[in-house]
Amino acid sequence: MFSGFFGLFSKDLAIDLGTSNTRLFVRGRGIVVNEPSVVAVLRGPGGKTEVVAVGREAKDMIGRTPDSITAIRPMKDGVIADFDATSEMLRHFIQKVHGKNFLGKLRAIIAVPVGVTEVEKRAVRESAQSAGASEIHLIEEPMAAAIGAGMPITEPSGNMIVDVGGGTCEVAVISLGGIVYSRSVRTGGDKMDLAIINHVKKRYSLLVGERTAEQIKIRVGSAYPDDEILTMEVKGRDLISGTPKTIECNSDEIREAMSEPINAITDAVRIGLERTPPELASDIVDRGIILSGGGSLLKNLDVLLRKETGLPVFHSEEPISGTVIGAGTALDKLDLLQQVALGNS
Ligand SMILES: Nc1ncnc2c1ncn2[C@@H]1O[C@H](COP(=O)(O)OP(=O)(O)OP(=O)(O)O)[C@@H](O)[C@H]1O
Ligand SMILES: [Mg+2]
Known part of the structure; x- marks a missing residue:
């Protein structure tokens, strides 16, 4: 069952460093991390910073932090926007899988967007290295996603x-x-959320945060009309009075609001x-x-x-985890890895 390079005590990891979510996969153990790509940083006296939370815990802090704590999304548009925060996040997740003092060689394969620049590739490699990985392979996200979806990519x-x-x-x-x-x-999804925030602001003079916008998108958002029109109550802050307010929005207006990113x-x-x-x-x-x-x-x-x-x-049968599973599959099969991994730079 635990064949190939992976095993029960494997030090091999596949990583999908996504803009929204980071996922880690270990053959034989499955998805071992699936958390939002968010880091909460405390800014102390003299500008010294300290990471106070990573992942889900940090995401819950977005929009709710005191001035001294900032919740950062270190990945933007699919690439590393904040190198230090990305390294911290990776280190945190890798340690979660392998423990703080793991020994031995850690092989990792990381899925990156197509067309990332050499500088961006180096940033990904260096952040994985500083997080403890000694052998690092990169694979393009669609390639990994296609392998994860079981597509016959070598034909x-x-x-x-x-x-x-x-x-x-x-x-x-x-x-x-x-x-x-x-x-x-x-x-992608972030732009849809942003479009919803702007729509609700313009139409109802209501301020809502990213998390609320995402919930609206998931619950009543659609790309094409359905027979049934869905509605949803939304709570936020009134732009004019500054007090909390509830409005009702429907699936038609939300689809319309998201038309630009969908197009x-x-x-x-x-x-x-x-x-x-x-x-x-x-x-x-x-x-x-x-x-x-x-x-x-x-x-x-x-x-x-x-x-x-x-x-x-x-x-795809695995829309959420397909990329990281596909990357893990490539790392497991040397011939496939040689074919699909991006060359070292
Ligand atoms: N049921 C759903 N309906 C609509 N959108 C959804 C649903 N579930 C998740 N999403 C959206 O999917 C997006 C996250 O997708 P995913 O985790 O694949 O992105 P990522 O891999 O982190 O990002 P990227 O590949 O761009 O770096 C978010 O915008 C989230 O709101
Ligand atoms: Mg992705």
């Missing part, structure tokens, strides 16, 4: 994966273990299809498009993409 046929995350939407066509076409747009996703898919070499495009017509990532769970996004492209569209 000479076109596989299209659309990964909608918190910060980025990546469209990729993979064949023979390589990315033939990819396009990454810096839009950016459909545009990216359309352009991807236009630029795919014809032989591979005909494979995609047969096999369809696979959707992955938390943002792909937006209600009716599959319906919208089906209407827009006329192609079959399916959800």
Whole structure:
């Protein structure tokens, strides 16, 4: 059962360092960490900083911290925006898995967005190194997501994966273990949340935070209309009186409010299809498009993409964990790893 490089006492880790969530996977143990990519930092006298919470605990502090504590999201648009906070976060999660004083060699594979710059790649490697990893491989997120979705990526046929995350939407066509076409747009679930915040502010003069906006998106948000119109009560602060207020919003207005980020996703898919070499495009017509990532769970996004492209569209079986599982699978199989890992720089 615990074959390959991984084992019950394995020091091998797959990491999906996402804008919204960080996930760690160990073969034989499964997903060992799945927490928001958030770090809460206390700023002491003289500007000295100290990490007070990481992950879920830190996310709960967003918008609720005293002035001295800041909740930081160290990843922005899929890449490291705050190097120190990212390193601290990784160290915290790796220690959670392996204990504080683990000995031995820690191999790690980290999923990064397509098209990250050399500087960004180095930042990811260095932060994993400072967190205790000695051998580090990088894999592009759509490649990992496609492996995680069980797509036959090493065959000479076109596989299209659309990964909608918190910060980025990546469209990729993979064949023979390589990315033939990819396009990454810096839009995703976060932009949808922001669009909801702005809508509620404009329409109801109500201020709501990121967490409330996300809840609205998940509960009543959709990419394509349904027969039934859903409504939801939303609490926030009145912009004018400054006091708490409750309003009711519905699924139609929320879909309308999110149209810009949603259109950016459909545009990216359309352009991807236009630029795919014809032989591979005909494979995609047969096999369809696979959707992955938390943002792909937006209600009716599959319906919208089906209407827009006329192609079959399916959800990955593991939309949330597919990327980290796929990365772990690659690390486990040396021949696959050699084919799909990004070269050292
Ligand atoms: N049921 C749902 N409906 C709509 N959106 C959802 C749902 N569940 C999760 N999300 C959204 O998915 C996003 C997070 O997705 P995911 O965890 O795949 O992103 P990530 O990997 O951290 O980001 P990225 O890949 O861009 O770096 C968030 O914006 C979250 O609000
Ligand atoms: Mg992701």
